Amino acid sequence: MVVGHDMRLYCWGNNSYGQTSRPSTSQPVPVTSECVKVNFNPQTVVCGWEHTVVLDVDGAVHSWGSNEFGQLGDGSEESRRDPQKVHSLEGEKVTQVACGAHSTAAVTSSGDVMVWGRHTLSNLPHRVHLPLKALAVACGFSHAVAVTVEGRLFSWGYNEHGELGHGDTFAGLRKPRQIVHFRSCQ
Template identity: 35%
Template structure:
């Protein structure tokens, strides 16, 4: 995350982290719970390495350093911080149960967290009320990250929505779990049978992607997406805000977005709560 040098001045060797906005649960890591209207720099809480990834959930935040350490703060009523308790945390705090386990990526849902290690294992913590932890017979919440044993193949990408989660494996298969999309699917697609991956409380293969190889998965509050090695983007779930670039109110199965990209290969995709942003090889487009 070092900036590109643009003068003779020395380039910083460590990333600076700034936070602002809603802070009702201390999710900004500033040591208080007052909302912040302008960017404030956090203290150097990760001296051992630069910042590799930053993500946030309904009321909690997570940072992964270059060395693979995980720091968390904010709302923790369901143990979504993975610290072994359910108290709010106002400062970014290392997840000690994962010390010595290099973290590659973290995905924060509304009240749960999905964690991907550098060796491709997936762990989860927080609320499991909708099966979003991928442990169907586990407790209704988990305060320490636990492995999702049913994901036996190496995972390369994870995502978390409001009450569902996804994973893409090294072979390009996409799994989804958590029942967060099921109620909308039943309401908006009356008389149709929901595919298993929309109702599963354990990792279930997303059907409709058999002829593609996923390299990345994404999730919004009520939608999912998958980017393939061929630069194709598939989407499914709620289309309430037009985020899936479809005429349907809800897509039960993955559908490729084609028209708005004019046959250009998609290089990267990001998902917000109710929108998607995609970067093609030549230009930026929003869906």
Template identity: 25%
Template structure:
């Protein structure tokens, strides 16, 4: 789940930004066009852009929301997804000047499109629009963030970009647009190839949704009471896709979830007590063979415990076929597919279960505040420090 992280400025708090994995499009922000198998500490000039409130990693580009509502992007830009008005990659963070007059409160990066929400509830999109995922009523691409006029009279709170589709959260309603062939738009009980204007989802009208997620051909939402809804491509190979949102129901009392993250073939769910669960099959790529929990199952998928030997989890993230988490102690752990070095262990080996990444301890006498974010084959880790006497 992508959440804003408020960070104090000045001497009260600093932060480090680390990246690793696929980097041939400049998405790691290192200034090099190469994969990195070990975590790379980005230079101070990177962090000088300001405290990062939210980071969203797409197919091969990154969108960063900076404290104060400004936006920086870098990485692949061949479809205009960086919003700089050109079809070119950027090896370093670059300000999205077209949004300079707006205060941005939420951002999302898809496979090769991007979306931005302002404090006034306006939605802006750019990048590849060939499936209607920009919501402008056509199938054209756009290299500058352009307001989605169809939603001009509504107040958008959040946006989530998948591979070829987008979701927006309004008060009391979720809308979808773009590719819908796997049911990921949730707008009809019948198959929908694609739509180029936002359409309301079906079945969530009486549910108070507080967060939406999208990745690959999946869509998901969390309600204010911790219920998890998912629609689109099935998490189990061979099962039917879900064209409308389905609530995860169990034979035991429904577990309450506080955070979710979607990959291409799996999902991670974090409960209020810091326990982590997973949906999906073990395909040898991006999933671990975890112990079954039959009491948390239905006809579509089974929720499985991620065994961390009692360690509590504060935050989760999912790439295409790898996963990451932050523990209660501020440590980062990764597992899954490792072809591009996205696990950060110095090789391209896969990892079946969560393993801790050892980073140099540069924050003495501090309490670490950490967040992790995953793109399709790369990972970002932001480690902040807060003095113990604050």
């Protein structure tokens, strides 16, 4: 999926859970297809394994596709093919979004990181406790990394292959830990 210069969403590929907003889930969507019309102006689109999340120009988050692990942020586990606003984030202006395979993360204008979906202990957005304000967040398959406004990196989640960046492998972290190998990142 991409946001075009015309502020429309263009999508293609697998649609098994309606993540491209097309009626049929049995056939891949051709490259030139435009997604369903939306009633908001998209700014950024990110995709998980089988879900899609859009940040609009007003700082609201919209999601659709697979919701098996609560990655759509609506408090349910029901998948949907139509974009819906993540109402539990109302009152928060979101500045950035990221998707893991089955989870979603967002950074708010106040520097909070919100997460929901698989391995986050909730299918509703909730704050990740960082000691500093976040600038950005990125997600891997089952882990996340946040960079703070001071340039410090924090990671949490699955770590069987050392993806958290702490120089070792272990089951993982439920709470963020600073990656001390990097003193300052932009």
